[in-house]
Amino acid sequence: MAIWRIETCKLEAGYKSHASIYKLIREGLWTKPVRLGIRSVGWLDAEVSAICAARVAGMNDDQIRELVKALHVKRESNLTEILGGAK
Numbered sequence: 001m002a003i004w005r006i007e008t009c010k011l012e013a014g015y016k017s018h019a020s021i022y023k024l025i026r027e028g029l030w031t032k033p034v035r036l037g038i039r040s041v042g043w044l045d046a047e048v049s050a051i052c053a054a055r056v057a058g059m060n061d062d063q064i065r066e067l068v069k070a071l072h073v074k075r076e077s078n079l080t081e082i083l084g085g086a087k
Contacts, residue, residue: 003034003042013052028065031072047071 006018015021024030030051033041050071054064 002045003036004045004048005040005042009043009048012048013055027061028068029061031068031075044075 004012006021009021010016010018013021021030025032031043031047033043036042050067051064054067059067
């Protein structure tokens with residue numbers, strides 16, 4: 001698993017501006033960033049790839065919103081699984 005900074009996400013998805021990504025986040029069409037530090041964030045490469053694949057497959061905005069929700073749930077379950085295994 002890799003965490004991509006916004007420049008890589010823009011290149012991968014074909015967007016030209018940071019504002020494009022943040023607009024998609026507000027609309028529920030892109031996953032929320034992962035905090036890397038005080039002033040830096042990134043996105044999981046698998047999540048970006050899944051969203052891009054959904055666009056290529058012709059999913060509409062409502063379907064992509066559901067995908068984004070599922071990706072956020074998967075993030076949480078992965079964390080729970082990791083923390084559960086640490087006991």
